[in-house]
Amino acid sequence: MRIEYHRTLIADRVRNQAFHDALARTIRKGETTVADIGAGTGLIGLMAAKLGARDVILYEAAEVAGVADATLRANRARGCHLMPCHSTEMEDPPRVDLVVSETLGNYAFEENIIATLADAERRHLKDGGVIIPSRIRQFVAPVITDRIQRELTVWDDVGFGLDLSVAREMSLNNVYVRTLAADELLGGSGAAKVWDEVTLGSDTRGARKGEASWTLDQAQTVYGFAYWWEAELISGVTLSTAPDAPRTHWEQLYFPLTKPMTIDAAESVLISLRSKSSEEEGTHLGWTAVHFDRDGASKARQAMDLDKGWIP
Incomplete structure (x- = not known):
């Protein structure tokens, strides 16, 4: 695992602020349930929890899931549940109000975000739920x-x-x-x-x-x-x-x-x-x-x- 790659993500303040702003405008404290797909070290899922999400499910299939698990414990994150698998592999996943996924590359679709979020809308998202990013x-x-x-x-x-x-x-x-x-x-x-x-x-x-x-x-x-x-x-x-x-x-x-x-x-x-x-x-x-x-x-x-x- 290359932690250096994840450091560059965490260091991207523009990226982090944009996702934080989108979550802050969408999450209803104590009510909204969230799925963070491709959670990496857990940053976006932790943001959602800090903003008052009732439950946050973090999906991460790579080795960095171990870092995310330790990070969740270090932050005493309540209502956060790490699933060490890809969201498309999850059988009968719990439905959530909000799906968020930062799986974008220099070429936007090189991490298969289209297929991932199509599956998320079909199997993970409640009717009327929100997907971030939307377009x-x-x-x-x-x-x-x-x-x-x-x-x-x-x-x-x-x-x-x-x-x-x-x-x-x-x-x-x-x-x-x-x-x-x-x-x-x-x-x-x-x-x-x-x-x-x-x-x-x-x-x-x-x-x-x-x-x-x-x-x-x-x-x-x-x-x-x-x-x-x-x-x-x-x-x-x-x-x-x-x-x-x-x-x-x-x-x-x-x-x-x-x-x-x-x-x-x-x-x-x-x-x-x-x-x-x-x-x-x-x-x-x-x-x-x-x-x-x-x-x-x-x-x-x-x-x-x-x-x-x-x-x-």
Whole structure:
């Protein structure tokens, strides 16, 4: 078990405050029952108990459940019950008023939160109950600086008369966790577009697909695409990993292009993204970029796939 990973979660004050605010607005002291799914060290479940939840059931399947158990005892937490299993494995689970789950990754769905909360709504939640987070929007924006692309194409500069283009292509069929600034994006982060939106609990599709496009006012070179998400925990409380949002332990993702696209004024660029996440097979990502001329005819098309970036 890597306690260091959990330390980064606990150190994320923006994340912690957002979940605390959402719980505080939802919990009725002495009445509300809560299920904390993917409880980790127990922080969110303990918050719920401190805010007056009548009972809190914490589900944690990983080794960190031992830390959560000790932490609950150290805090003399009343009404807290640790279940050392995944919530989907629990037979005939008790129904609760509120389900909360912070199982989000840099790519929002890499920890299978869609399937987890679909099961939670069906088997764990009382009629009329609340799920936190309630909704996730996924954003994408073109990147117009070559900072990251230069890093990924170092294969071109190794010298010695060697051709490392095979490895270069693999590098560009990967997705990278990076921190991007708003001024590295086309039109700043305000020009980002939503390519996918999920209502957690009711949406059961682990396979996601969407697209976004931009028509340029002036010529620009696009090197790749930035990705981030925004989670609506409850109405009025959101958590975002956008470049200009308050900093969290999450970063943005960078989706490279195999070749930069130089796009003239009145031309457009489109990206389509697809993903599939499951407990058994992990997360698969693919993305396709198309450059259109001002008449809408395709000038260039590039298709990238994360699977091509793995060494067989």
